Amino acid sequence: MAKLHVKKGDQILVLSGKDKGKKGKVLSSLPTAGKVVVEGINIVKKHTRPTQTVQAGIYDQEAPVYSAKVMVICPSCKKATRIKKAQITKANKVAWVRACKKCGELLDK
């Protein structure tokens, strides 16, 4: 399975498209599609049929965006950054985690 550079819970910056320059939080990632769903980004109108519990209407819903169109915002230096890989040792095991290319802070802990 392809790995994305963005994960659920990341703050991201949108690089292109109608939401260019907007920031949001990743709600879910879809690695097989290479896409992520971001809070408040790429909103589409969704028409729903009435059911017993839900009224018919038009709802706003986030549609997935390509992960290549977003950049992770480092929680440490607050900048949109590229990701580098950093090696850490966890319980005597070597693991690779994501780190900020600008300040070096680990993004996965």
Ligand SMILES: [Zn+2]
């Ligand atoms: Zn940083």
